[in-house]
Amino acid sequence: MKFDMDMKLAELKINGFVLFEDLLPVEKIDRMCEAFMVLLDQVRERETEIRPLEEGDLRSGKGRMQWPNRYGMYWPLDPPLADPQLYENPVILDFLERYWGTDDFYVSCLHSNNPYPGATWQPWHRDTVLLTPGIGNPRHPHFGVKIPLVDTTEENGSFEVYPGTQYAAEADYEGKYNDILTQPGFATNTRRLNLKRGTIWVQDPRAFHRGTPNTSDHARPELCICYSLWWFKIAGPLEIHRESFERLSERGKRLFKHAILLD
Ligand SMILES: O=C(O)CCC(=O)C(=O)O
Numbered sequence: 001m002k003f004d005m006d007m008k009l010a011e012l013k014i015n016g017f018v019l020f021e022d023l024l025p026v027e028k029i030d031r032m033c034e035a036f037m038v039l040l041d042q043v044r045e046r047e048t049e050i051r052p053l054e055e056g057d058l059r060s061g062k063g064r065m066q067w068p069n070r071y072g073m074y075w076p077l078d079p080p081l082a083d084p085q086l087y088e089n090p091v092i093l094d095f096l097e098r099y100w101g102t103d104d105f106y107v108s109c110l111h112s113n114n115p116y117p118g119a120t121w122q123p124w125h126r127d128t129v130l131l132t133p134g135i136g137n138p139r140h141p142h143f144g145v146k147i148p149l150v151d152t153t154e155e156n157g158s159f160e161v162y163p164g165t166q167y168a169a170e171a172d173y174e175g176k177y178n179d180i181l182t183q184p185g186f187a188t189n190t191r192r193l194n195l196k197r198g199t200i201w202v203q204d205p206r207a208f209h210r211g212t213p214n215t216s217d218h219a220r221p222e223l224c225i226c227y228s229l230w231w232f233k234i235a236g237p238l239e240i241h242r243e244s245f246e247r248l249s250e251r252g253k254r255l256f257k258h259a260i261l262l263d
Helices: 005-015 026-046 090-100 177-181 242-246 250-255
Strands: 017-020 062-067 070-074 105-115 142-148 159-161 191-193 200-203 222-229 239-241 260-262
Touching: 005 017, 005 090, 017 090, 026 062, 026 070, 026 105, 090 200, 105 250, 239 242, 242 260
Parallel strands: 239 260
Antiparallel strands: 017 200, 062 070, 070 105, 105 222, 142 200, 142 222, 159 191
């Protein structure tokens, strides 16, 4: 599969997100979705109240309700999700290497965002603190690589992003973006990411975004693999099973070098 990488880099730098369509076979995604939904449904049955942190065992679903009918879950690097086409995808690794100018980066989370029917609007937010107040930093050290497990639509709660806002760096606005953007008459220019499964997309976590209502009859599961430059640390744990680590390629082992190994 050929992509114009210079153009893709420009899209990420200018828009704060970039899509790589038809990167994964749909049949593979469907198999992953089936296995993933078993865990996610267990989390949904168990977690009936909003919680601040994911709870539970990776093998039976480590997750939480984060917003009404919207669940976050860490996923295990076990078959069929332990697939190098996800975490060691040559197109995505090549892309990140070009963006950062180094291959010294690692996987810092295996998480997922999953609105079920009944999920409502999230507030506009960014997923990171402002590292450089007053300066739109041209190189962010951390990205979310996202893999929708179903086609995402206006009905099932496709992701909404406000392109270009990754460079907004006004310290006084930080934490107040939802209030600012939802004022009557405030001019916005936003985009819904209605995606075919098989797409992998890269999200600059600084760009303003929000989850949208799921009015369909099915969940909208989406995997997130975080990649961080060697010096950047995030708060959440990255846990994988020791046998999953041992099955990894040399590159895979370098990518997961900071993972906590569970016996
Ligand atoms: O995946 C989505 O629809 C939005 C998720 C999100 O932005 C979040 O939970 O912080």
